[in-house]
Amino acid sequence: MNNTWLIDSPLDMHLHLRQGHMLDVVAPWSAKCFAGAVIMPNLVPPVTSVEMVVKYREEILRSGNDDRFTPYMTLFFRDYSEAELIAARKHIIGIKLYPDGVTTNSESGITDWRAYDHVLSIMEELSIPLLVHGETHGFVMDREREFMDTYQDMAQRHPRLKIIMEHITTREAVALLDRHVNLFATVTLHHLLLTLDDMAGGKLDPHLFCKPILKYPHDREALQNAVLSGHSKIMFGSDSAPHPIHQKECCGCAAGVFSAPTALPVLADFFDRRGKPELLQKFVSDHARKIYGINPPAKRVSLTRQSWRVPDKIGEVVPYMAGKEIPWTARPE
Ligand code: NCD
Ligand code: ZN
Ligand code: ZN
Numbered sequence: 001m002n003n004t005w006l007i008d009s010p011l012d013m014h015l016h017l018r019q020g021h022m023l024d025v026v027a028p029w030s031a032k033c034f035a036g037a038v039i040m041p042n043l044v045p046p047v048t049s050v051e052m053v054v055k056y057r058e059e060i061l062r063s064g065n066d067d068r069f070t071p072y073m074t075l076f077f078r079d080y081s082e083a084e085l086i087a088a089r090k091h092i093i094g095i096k097l098y099p100d101g102v103t104t105n106s107e108s109g110i111t112d113w114r115a116y117d118h119v120l121s122i123m124e125e126l127s128i129p130l131l132v133h134g135e136t137h138g139f140v141m142d143r144e145r146e147f148m149d150t151y152q153d154m155a156q157r158h159p160r161l162k163i164i165m166e167h168i169t170t171r172e173a174v175a176l177l178d179r180h181v182n183l184f185a186t187v188t189l190h191h192l193l194l195t196l197d198d199m200a201g202g203k204l205d206p207h208l209f210c211k212p213i214l215k216y217p218h219d220r221e222a223l224q225n226a227v228l229s230g231h232s233k234i235m236f237g238s239d240s241a242p243h244p245i246h247q248k249e250c251c252g253c254a255a256g257v258f259s260a261p262t263a264l265p266v267l268a269d270f271f272d273r274r275g276k277p278e279l280l281q282k283f284v285s286d287h288a289r290k291i292y293g294i295n296p297p298a299k300r301v302s303l304t305r306q307s308w309r310v311p312d313k314i315g316e317v318v319p320y321m322a323g324k325e326i327p328w329t330a331r332p333e
Contacts, residue, residue, distance in 0.1 A: 005277060005303045006300055006303075007280060007300070008285060009285050009300075010034050010301055011034060011035060011288045011294075012237060012238045013235045013288050014166055015237070015239075015240055016039075016104075017037075017040075017060055017071075018043070019059070021315075022244070022315070023059060024063045025315035026240075027060055028063070030064065031065060031069035032069075033331070035298075038072045039072065039073055041073075041075055045108075048075060050084075053092060056073065057071050069297075069299075074096045075088060075096070077098065079119060080119055085126055086126065094162075095123060097113065099133065102135045102211065103133055103255060104255055113150065117157065129164060129292065131164045132163060132164065132165060133166055134147040134148075134151060134168075134173070135211065140213050145172045148173065148176055151180075151183060152176065152179075163182055163183050165183060165185040166185075166237065167187070169214070169223070173185065174222045174226045177233050184234075184235070185235075186237025186239075187227060187237065188239040189320070190210065190214070190257045190259060191212075191214065191215070192220070192227060193266070194208060194214050195219075196216070198214060207258075208320075209254075210239070210257045234287060235284075239256075240320075241255070241258065242256065242260075243256050245317065258317045258318065260319075261311075262319060264303060264330040265330050267280060268328040269326065300333040301330055301331065301333065303328050306327075307326060309326075310324055311323075
C-alpha cells in the first residue's frame, strides 16, 4: 500500500473565489495545493470587461499569496463585439454563460442563447472556449436533462467551439459527451459522492444545497463510472462556492458547497477506495491541460495517508465535511 501519492500541478477547473474579505479567507485554501484554477465571473457586478478581469486577477494573486498558483480568468457572457473579444483573448481562458437567474448571481444571464449566436461564432473563430451552466428553468430535478438539447444545438452549430458543460450531474450529460467531439465537462466532488438523499433525505443539510441540485443514485453512478473509466473529456472542477453561514443556515439558503479545502484529500480517498490511484493525476490535471491546452506552473503536491479533522468553520464559512476526519492530507512540496 502506497502511503504517499505525488500529484503534478493539480488544477481546479471551476472555482468561485468571491471578492473582498471572503476572497481573502478562501483564496489561500485553493492557492496552496492547486497550481491553477478556472475562476468564475459571477461577482456582483459580474466580470464583463478586460479591465475587470485584470483587476480581479490581481486581487486573487494578492489574496491567494502563492506565486505557484495561476488564476485562469473568465468573462461573464454578454453581447461582446469582435474587437472586445480580440482584446480579451489573452487575458481569459474562456467565457462563462449563465441562463438568467438559474444560480447564484446570474440575474444578468441570458434568456435565449440563439439571440447571441453571433458571439458564439466570434468565439469559435478566436478559439475562446464557452463554459456553460447548463440548466433550464424547469422542474429542479429535470433542469440539466432539459438543457441537453441546447448543448447539442450549440455543439452542432459551432463544431470548432470548445464547449465545457460545467458541473455535470446526470447520466444524460455523461452520454452526450461522447456524441460531440467539441463537448467536454467538469465534475465536482460533491456530485461524484452524494445524492439528493444526503442533502434532504433526513434532516436538511443546507451546506450541501447547490445548483445543479444533487441527483439520483443512477446519475451519481454514471458520473462515477465515467470518471473511473478515465474518461479524457472529463476534468475536475470543484465548483467550490462559499457563502457565509448566515446565508446558508436560514430560510432562503444560498446555493453552493465550499469544498476547496477538502477537495484533494477527499478525491484521494475516493480513488484509493476504488483501487484506481493512477486516475487522480489525470482527473485533477492531465485531462484539463489537454482540453484547454494549458501549461500550469510546476507544483508538486503530496497526498499522505494521514488523517486530519476538517475545521467546523473557515472564517464565516462551513466547509464540506466540516468536523469530520479525512484519511488523507494534502501538502505542497
Ligand atoms: C455557485 C455560486 O454560489 O456562485 N453556486 C452553486 O450552487 N453551484 C454558482 C454556480 O456554479 O452555479
Ligand atoms: Zn453553475
Ligand atoms: Zn459554479
